[in-house]
Amino acid sequence: MTDVLSPRELNRATLARQHLLQRAPGGALDMIEHLAGMQAQAPLAPYVGLWTRLRDFVPDELSTLTEQRKVVRIHLMRTTVHLVSAHDALDWRLLFDPPLDKVFRGDYDRAALARRAATLLEERPRTRAELSRLLAEDWPDADPASLAYSATNSLALCQVPPRGVWGRTGPAAWAQVETWLGATLRSVPVDGLVLRYRGAFGPASVPDLQLWSGLTRLREVVERLGLRTFRAESGETLYDLPDAPRPGGDVPAPVRFLPEYDNLLLSHKDRTRVIPHARPVPLPAGNGATTGTVLIDGLWQGTWRLHRRVLTVNPFTPIPYAESESMLTEAERLTAFLSPGATCDIVVEADC
Incomplete structure (x- = not known):
């Protein structure tokens, strides 16, 4: 089964x-x-x-x-x-x-x-x-x-x-x-790319793989690779590397700040594993070091923006107190990375 x-x-x-x-x-x-x-x-x-x-x-x-x-x-x-x-x-x-x-x-x-x-x-x-x-x-x-x-x-x-x-x-x-x-392009089978996707993005369907890659007709490739199969609650067949880590759903997930366009949010056709709501992923213009998204309990639940030494965090769901403290700590780490040696203010503006 x-x-x-x-x-x-x-x-x-x-x-x-x-x-x-x-x-x-x-x-x-x-x-x-x-x-x-x-x-x-x-x-x-x-x-x-x-x-x-x-x-x-x-x-x-x-x-x-x-x-x-x-x-x-x-x-x-x-x-x-x-x-x-x-x-x-x-x-x-x-x-x-x-x-x-x-x-x-x-x-x-x-x-x-x-x-x-x-x-x-x-x-x-x-x-x-x-x-x-x-x-x-x-x-x-x-x-x-x-x-x-x-x-x-x-x-x-x-x-x-x-x-x-x-x-x-x-x-x-x-x-x-x-x-x-200073080297020549190589002609290699697509199999390696398919396996690398599994290693980076976890159990996933053929439509997930095809959306991430932009390639088509990959079902035959997936089915010949001897991958382990699972099933999503939707009934979709998921494929994964046999011995890859699959921690339980009760494992804590720390607050994480992601850049804009991060592949975590863009690489599955069924994005409910990280986006449980219907919000489209923001794709703002910019250089990639001033805006992004926030993961809380492993889910996309907010955005961030750094402008003139002010980091503004916009959660769009209610955040428990313990997570709020973790979010502020991680926000301080982010400002220290983006603006080393500078003093930045952190502002939380809830959009919920």
Whole structure:
């Protein structure tokens, strides 16, 4: 008989895999690989995501990995920008050719466009604005922005520093990932990606996996991998690594502050394990180090914003006193991370 997992048990299993029950020892590179990449549309979001998961993380660690080209920001899952190790970028990028190829089609020779864009990018990294202007010289009747988006989705590109480096700023400039890393993209089976998802996100259905990745037709892959099966209370079949941690639903979950776009909230089709209400996940504009979400008892129950040395926390459900104290303590840790040496005020404005 297949074991049934409650939403709370799924919550705790997922938090354990995400290292949100206990901060982990070790370094940023190992954590990035364990998480199968981190959402990095907001370039500084991974810094907050690593701080909330690691015991001794400091921003310089990830900045150094970025500048040394040991990690890269590249279009992968859901055709969005993710921070992954150089090794994973080379292994995984070709898996995402099909969904990326569907983005921004136009009435022009796409192969010729890709060749021209590749020539321009071999000269130096360029922004989409630069590519728009230069490509329009050869395709004057096409929309320049469409040309640039088509080119950057046709080629295997990564964003380069100083974009994504703590304490610095820079435009979203692109380079060919093979040139940037000095290595060739590898053609590997999708099986490894599927297993890494299980390790990072816990028991999950095939639709969960496909939503996270943006890939399709993965049921056959999942069913051949010898995974352990469970059932959700909804009746959905869930698959997991046989020996992975699945703590009970009674295990305490500490307050955690997440960055905007954190994959914890975005990587399941059925999000009730972390979002028991109908609120859409906020996707604000910004660099990723000034706004985010708050987990209380393992569930998304508030948002935070740092502005002019004031950290405002907005819970949208009533918070028990003990959790309120923990939330303030964690908020102090967050301000010390984001604004070291500065005095920041913490304000709680309940939205409930």
